[in-house]
Each structure stands twice: as C-alpha cells, then as structure tokens.
Amino acid sequence: MKRRDIIQKIGFSALFACMAANIFFLGGIIFFIAARGLSSINWAFLTQAPRDSMTAGGVAPAIVGTFYLTMGAIIFALPLGVACAIYLTEYSPKGWIVNLLRISINNLAGVPSVVFGLFGLTVFVKYFGFGVSILSGSLTLGILALPLIISASQEAMTAVPQSIREASLALGATQWETIRRVVLPAALPGILTGVILSVGRVAGETAPILFTAAAFYVKGYPHSPFSEVMALPYHIYALMTEGTHPVEQTRIAYASSLLLLGLVLSVSMLAIYIRARQRKTYNA
Amino acid sequence: MHNVDYEKQPGMENFHPSLVKGPVGINMNYMGEADVFGPEAKISARKVNFYYGAKRALNNINISFSPRRVTAIIGPSGCGKSTFIRLINRMHELVPGTRFEGEILIDGLDILSPACDAAELRKRVGMVFQKPNPFPKTVFENVAYGLEVNGVTDKHLIEEKVVDSLKKAALWGEIKDRLKDSALGLSGGQQQRLCIARCLAVSPEVILFDEPCASLDPISTAKIEELILTLKKEYTIVIVTHNMQQAARVSDNTAFFLMGDLIETGRTDRIFKAPRDKRTEDYITGRFG
Numbered sequence: 073m074k075r076r077d078i079i080q081k082i083g084f085s086a087l088f089a090c091m092a093a094n095i096f097f098l099g100g101i102i103f104f105i106a107a108r109g110l111s112s113i114n115w116a117f118l119t120q121a122p123r124d125s126m127t128a129g130g131v132a133p134a135i136v137g138t139f140y141l142t143m144g145a146i147i148f149a150l151p152l153g154v155a156c157a158i159y160l161t162e163y164s165p166k167g168w169i170v171n172l173l174r175i176s177i178n179n180l181a182g183v184p185s186v187v188f189g190l191f192g193l194t195v196f197v198k199y200f201g202f203g204v205s206i207l208s209g210s211l212t213l214g215i216l217a218l219p220l221i222i223s224a225s226q227e228a229m230t231a232v233p234q235s236i237r238e239a240s241l242a243l244g245a246t247q248w249e250t251i252r253r254v255v256l257p258a259a260l261p262g263i264l265t266g267v268i269l270s271v272g273r274v275a276g277e278t279a280p281i282l283f284t285a286a287a288f289y290v291k292g293y294p295h296s297p298f299s300e301v302m303a304l305p306y307h308i309y310a311l312m313t314e315g316t317h318p319v320e321q322t323r324i325a326y327a328s329s330l331l332l333l334g335l336v337l338s339v340s341m342l343a344i345y346i347r348a349r350q351r352k353t354y355n356a
Numbered sequence: 357m358h359n360v361d362y363e364k365q366p367g368m369e370n371f372h373p374s375l376v377k378g379p380v381g382i383n384m385n386y387m388g389e390a391d392v393f394g395p396e397a398k399i400s401a402r403k404v405n406f407y408y409g410a411k412r413a414l415n416n417i418n419i420s421f422s423p424r425r426v427t428a429i430i431g432p433s434g435c436g437k438s439t440f441i442r443l444i445n446r447m448h449e450l451v452p453g454t455r456f457e458g459e460i461l462i463d464g465l466d467i468l469s470p471a472c473d474a475a476e477l478r479k480r481v482g483m484v485f486q487k488p489n490p491f492p493k494t495v496f497e498n499v500a501y502g503l504e505v506n507g508v509t510d511k512h513l514i515e516e517k518v519v520d521s522l523k524k525a526a527l528w529g530e531i532k533d534r535l536k537d538s539a540l541g542l543s544g545g546q547q548q549r550l551c552i553a554r555c556l557a558v559s560p561e562v563i564l565f566d567e568p569c570a571s572l573d574p575i576s577t578a579k580i581e582e583l584i585l586t587l588k589k590e591y592t593i594v595i596v597t598h599n600m601q602q603a604a605r606v607s608d609n610t611a612f613f614l615m616g617d618l619i620e621t622g623r624t625d626r627i628f629k630a631p632r633d634k635r636t637e638d639y640i641t642g643r644f645g
C-alpha cells in the first residue's frame with residue numbers, strides 16, 4: 073500500500089472514531105435515562121399531581137406549567153421576533169449598523185440563560201411587579217427565545233429569492249404588500265422551524281424560570297398569569313436537590329427527564345419534517 | 357456625433373421615404389438618426405445618466421420608443437442595456453447607492469420625478485425578467501396576484517381576467533386543467549409565459565422584456581418570440597437581448613449600447629444590413645462581445 077493510501081486510511085478511521093464516540097454518548101444518554109425512567113411512566117404519572125411530599129403520584133402540574141410558560145414565551149417572542157427580522161432584512165438600510173445589530177443578536181443567543189433569569193427577576197418580577205409568576209417566566213423565556221426566532225426568520229426571509237420580490241414590485245405592489253403576500257408566506261416554513269426549535273429550547277430551560285416563575289410545589293393548577301407554577305425542568309432540579317426521600321425522588325426525576333427529553337425530541341422532529349417539506353416546495 | 361448622410365448609406369434604398377419619421381418632438385438630432393420606425397414616441401429618454409456609486413453606467417442616453425412597436429436593445433454584457441430598461445419602471449430603486457440624471461417621459465410625463473408614484477408606474481409598465489420568476493403559489497394565484505394587489509376584489513372579474521391573460525399569453529390550452537397546481541411545477545417556457553400572463557393581467561401599456569429567453573430552450577424561445585409579435589399589436593415593447601437573431605426576428609427598431617453609450621438606433625433591418633457605426637458593425641458581425 074502506498075503512503076498516501078495509508079494516510080487516507082488513518083484519516084478516515086480517526087473520523088469514524090469521532091463519529092462513533094458521538095453516537096455512543098448520544099445513544100448512552102437516551103438509553104441511560106430510558107432505562108431508569110421508562111418503568112415509572114404510566115397514565116397516572118402523566119395525569120396526577122405529586123403526592124406524599126414528592127415521593128408518589130405524577131407530574132401533571134409540571135407538564136401544564138411547562139406548557140403555559142412555553143406558550144406564553146412564544147406568544148410574546150414570535151410577533152416581536154418576526155417583526156424585528158422583517159425590519160432587518162427588508163427595510164433597514166444595508167450597512168455596518170445592521171451588521172452590528174445582527175452580530176449582537178447572535179451574541180444574545182449565546183448569553184448564559186441564568187443571566188436572562190437574573191434580568192427577568194430584576195425587571196419583570198421586581199420592577200414591573202409581576203411577581204414570581206407565569207407572566208414573568210414567559211417574558212423571560214420569551215427574551216431567551218427572541219434571538220433564535222429573529223435569526224431563523226432572517227435566514228428564512230433572506231432565502232426567499234430576490235427575483236420574486238422583484239416580480240411582485242414590478243406588478244405594482246408596494247413593499248409592504250410584497251412582504252405580506254410573497255415574502256412571509258414563502259418564509260413561513262423556515263420561521264416555523266425557528267419557532268419549533270425555540271419551543272424545544274424554552275421548554276427545557278431551568279435557569280430563566282428559577283427566580284421568575286417556578287415553584288417546588290404548588291397545590292392545584294395555575295388559575296391566572298400571575299400564579300406561580302411547577303415546570304418540568306425545575307421539577308427535576310428540585311427533586312434531585314431538595315426533599316427527604318432521595319430514592320423515590322430520583323426515580324421520579326428520571327421519569328420526568330425522559331418525558332422532557334421525549335417532548336423536546338418530538339418537537340425537533342417536527343421541525344425537521346417541516347423543513348424537509350419546505351425544501352421540497354422550493355425545488356419542485 | 358456622426359454626421360452621416362444616411363440617404364447615401366448602403367441599405368437605405370430599400371425602405372419607403374414615408375416610413376422615415378423622426379423620433380418625435382424632442383431631440384430630433386440625436387445621433388443623427390431619423391429612421392426609427394413608428395408613430396410618435398410613447399417613451400422618450402432625454403439626457404439620461406446613471407451611476408452605481410461613483411461608477412457611471414449610462415452616458416447621456418437619448419432615445420425614443422414608438423407605441424405598438426418592438427424595440428430591441430442589444431449590446432455586450434455590462435453595456436448598460438438592462439440598467440437602462442430597469443429605469444423605465446424604476447426597478448433601479450431597489451439597488452442602493454445609485455443615482456440618475458435626466459428624464460424619461462411616458463406620454464409626456466416624467467416618470468423619474470419623485471412626484472410619480474413607482475407602484476402606479478409599474479402597473480402601466482410591466483416587466484418580464486431574465487429567469488422565469490413565478491411566485492411559489494398556484495398558477496391561478498400567480499396571475500390573480502397583480503389584480504388583488506391593485507384592489508380588485510370581484511371574484512368573477514378576477515377569474516375572467518386570469519383566463520383572458522392566460523389566453524393572451526398562449527398558455528391557456530396547455531394549463532387550463534392545472535390552474536390549481538403549483539406554478540413551480542411548470543416547465544421553464546411555461547413559467548415564462550405564465551410570467552407574461554401575470555404581467556398582462558394588470559393591463560400595462562408598456563412591457564419590458566429583460567432577456568426573456570436567456571434560460572429557455574429553442575422551442576420555448578420560439579413560442580415567446582411569436583407571442584411578442586402578437587403582443588405588439590396592443591403594447592409598446594422594449595426587449596433587451598443578447599441574441600442578435602432574436603433582435604432581428606422580433607423587433608421593428610434596434611438600439612445598440614456599448615459601455616454605457618447609446619451608439620446607434622434605427623430600423624432593425626437597416627441596423628443589421630447597414631450599420632453606420634464601425635462599433636455596431638463589429639458587434640453584429642461578431643467581432644467582439
């Protein structure tokens with residue numbers, strides 16, 4: 073065998089090893105959590121409230137809480153993020169200011185989530201006086217989701233060919249009509265992908281709701297936006313760090329983790345499906 | 357620029373003196389030309405300069421376009437021909453950092469003045485682009501788009517207009533059963549005729565074709581050319597083309613652009629048989645470009 077061939081073999085083997093390591097860890101996480109959590113998941117677990125100081129019963133209030141927080145965050149972040157993306161891609165004059173804004177938004181996506189949590193505590197909980205509530209938590213998570221939604225929307229709108237914008241304008245449409253009737257519909261699948269990925273991210277975050285929304289235990293279900301709530305990620309955190317029955321609590325924590333993982337994964341799968349469909353539409 | 361006695365030029369003997377009509381009113385003496393074919397000008401450009409930033413792309417363009425005639429603009433890549441026709445429906449405004457001087461009159465009104473509304477202008481001056489650019493919508497929605505944007509809400513009227521436009525664009529027979537299918541599923545040539553139908557639906561007076569066959573096969577090209585010849589009965593047509601045979605086949609008048617200058621205009625047969633400028637001759641005989 074020639075020297076070059078040997079180098080190539082070694083290179084491929086190294087790449088394969090890296091890929092295998094990735095698969096091992098990813099598969100390991102899923103297997104590990106499934107192995108420990110699957111046996112505890114049943115209908116009662118999904119529909120009942122915790123009982124006997126967290127050692128029995130289910131996680132239904134945490135599922136409901138996570139649902140409210142996530143929906144609230146998206147309701148807040150989606151219109152704001154899409155509007156911002158429209159301005160940045162369609163209206164703002166091109167130049168260094170817009171580039172700086174774009175970089176800032178991307179950087180915002182990299183800010184540690186606990187920083188968002190502290191911001192939410194200061195601004196929403198204290199300054200606006202919303203207290204520790206679904207509203208404060210949703211707004212905080214919304215700000216966390218904003219850069220994701222802005223980036224995804226910007227990308228989706230930039231991907232809409234300039235030629236169909238020109239087609240619309242050349243027919244006597246104004247710029248806004250062009251955006252509303254041509255650009256946004258064409259970008260919608262991409263924007264939705266961004267939304268769904270944000271849902272996955274937001275649903276799984278613990279730090280931003282730590283000081284703004286979540287409670288260790290709330291009796292009953294939330295009845296207003298100003299209620300404190302339980303949420304799955306915080307529930308897992310609390311089960312593992314507080315309480316007096318570590319064995320029972322650990323079992324429930326694994327089951328909750330598996331549930332959360334399943335939720336986030338299925339949401340991501342949905343995003344991949346939508347994106348694949350979008351590609352098909354464009355390449356038809 | 358060229359003080360040519362064109363009566364003595366070869367090729368000039370074969371058309372009737374009554375057809376020799378000056379580009380009306382304004383700029384009678386531009387380029388010494390007086391053999392543009394057709395009645396009074398529908399569009400006239402006067403002293404048009406155009407700049408991309410500091411780079412000058414058009415130099416003092418003076419030209420007229422006759423109504424219900426096809427004028428071809430030919431010239432090598434980068435000569436400013438697309439830049440020029442994109443001024444006629446103000447698509448140049450989409451490119452930041454550009455600047456123009458001079459005026460372009462349509463029916464006597466300066467369409468480049470800020471007082472003229474670009475969206476209103478574009479209803480009167482339609483455009484067909486180099487690559488077919490249908491919306492990712494159904495065939496019907498594509499043609500109805502311009503009407504809806506322009507405030508037509510009557511469903512029957514829209515339907516009537518869509519059918520009528522598709523017929524005018526010689527597409528109806530092929531796709532009358534596919535109105536609800538995606539326009540992206542049509543062939544390239546069909547897509548381009550759909551774009552023409554879409555443009556006809558808003559009842560323009562002028563249609564600008566920016567190299568409409570550049571991405572089409574010969575058969576589709578032939579269909580588009582045939583269509584252009586039908587459309588000129590009703591519309592003023594300006595077509596930019598790289599293809600000199602195409603210019604010869606479809607146009608009544610031809611203008612030759614080179615490096616931002618308008619070198620020569622005239623009746624198409626005369627330009628191809630007896631170009632007056634050495635540069636025009638070099639270009640049409642394939643010596644450059």
